[in-house]
Amino acid sequence: xxxxxxxxxxxxxxxxxxxxxxxxxxxxxxxxxxxxxxxxxxxxxxxxxxxxxxxxxxxxxxxxxxxxxxxxxxxxxxxxxxxxxxxxxxxxxxxxxxxxxxxxxxxxxxxxxxxxxxxxxxxxxxxxxxxxxxxxxxxxxxxxxxxxxxxxxxxxxxxxxxxxxxxxxxxxxxxxxxxxxxxxxxxxxxxxxxxxxxxxxxxxxxxxxxxxxxxxxxxxxxxxxxxxxxxxxxxxxxxxxxxxxxxxxxxxxxxxxxxxxxxxxxxxxxxxxxxxxxxxxxxxxxxxxxx
Numbered sequence: 001x002x003x004x005x006x007x008x009x010x011x012x013x014x015x016x017x018x019x020x021x022x023x024x025x026x027x028x029x030x031x032x033x034x035x036x037x038x039x040x041x042x043x044x045x046x047x048x049x050x051x052x053x054x055x056x057x058x059x060x061x062x063x064x065x066x067x068x069x070x071x072x073x074x075x076x077x078x079x080x081x082x083x084x085x086x087x088x089x090x091x092x093x094x095x096x097x098x099x100x101x102x103x104x105x106x107x108x109x110x111x112x113x114x115x116x117x118x119x120x121x122x123x124x125x126x127x128x129x130x131x132x133x134x135x136x137x138x139x140x141x142x143x144x145x146x147x148x149x150x151x152x153x154x155x156x157x158x159x160x161x162x163x164x165x166x167x168x169x170x171x172x173x174x175x176x177x178x179x180x181x182x183x184x185x186x187x188x189x190x191x192x193x194x195x196x197x198x199x200x201x202x203x204x205x206x207x208x209x210x211x212x213x214x215x216x217x218x219x220x221x222x223x224x225x226x227x228x229x230x231x232x233x234x235x236x237x238x239x240x241x242x243x244x245x246x247x248x249x250x251x252x253x254x255x256x257x258x259x260x261x262x263x264x265x266x267x268x269x270x271x272x273x274x275x276x277x278x279x280x281x282x283x284x285x286x287x288x289x290x291x
Contacts, residue, residue: 026116028154031115032057035061038061038126041063041126041127043125044062046059046061049180050177052160053151053160053176053177056150058145058150060143060184062141062142062143062144063144064137065138068141073098073100076090077188098140100140101142101190101194102143102145102185103142104144105118105146105148106118106148106150106153106196107149107166107177107197108152109149109154109159109160111197111199112198114197115146118146121142122146125137143188145180148177148180166178167195197284200260202260203260205255205256206258207252207256207259209262209285210237212227212234231261231263241256241258241259
């Protein structure tokens with residue numbers, strides 16, 4: 001059931017695409033008031049988890065069923081690493097086990113749809129009462145890094161204020177925004193990480209991109225076991241996009257035949273993704289603009 005729910009979560013922020021010149025991203029200074037308004041929900045908590053190079057706040061939002069003890073969720077995720085057999089039995093005995101999913105928006109500052117989609121997701125899961133939303137909250141803890149690169153968002157740049165591409169900094173760990181991601185990954189040990197980007201089109205018939213990561217550079221990681229789960233999830237997301245294409249505003253997306261999955265569609269593959277090395281199902285998504 002969980003792989004299907006992962007695909008559903010992805011589709012809940014599937015963009016309603018419009019013309020680029022009609023798209024107005026949410027200004028950084030409006031994000032805090034939005035989060036404060038959403039924080040009226042008993043399902044949601046948020047806090048400042050760090051600052052950017054220029055001193056702008058980065059926000060962590062956690063949404064789950066109000067009865068869930070999120071500290072117990074974190075502790076159990078740590079236990080799973082050292083006592084896997086006992087943890088499997090615990091999961092069988094306790095069907096209310098909750099899986100953390102980490103969603104990062106806006107690691108590239110001028111790829112605005114990532115953060116805007118995160119805000120739509122937060123609103124949905126904080127307040128919606130439909131069966132699908134409640135079913136997801138019954139099994140998951142949703143954790144958001146709302147705007148990973150606030151300086152880039154303000155400056156309109158891919159890089160942060162120091163000129164670093166944060167998406168290439170998770171080994172060097174030279175930037176404060178990167179350390180926020182690392183701290184969140186260590187803190188939650190998420191089962192799945194969705195990294196929301198924007199604007200990539202490799203193929204007019206297959207716009208956007210979903211990438212569950214390609215072969216790692218470290219031969220000790222058993223990539224074939226990982227792909228057993230990651231590729232079906234990527235293809236389930238693709239199938240849902242096609243199923244819902246009549247909801248989109250432009251012909252490009254109404255006529256889409258699929259989306260671009262580099263592991264499957266690119267001869268040279270894509271690139272190793274740092275979060276995979278944490279045993280996390282890590283998926284990059286690239287889409288156009290949202291209304």
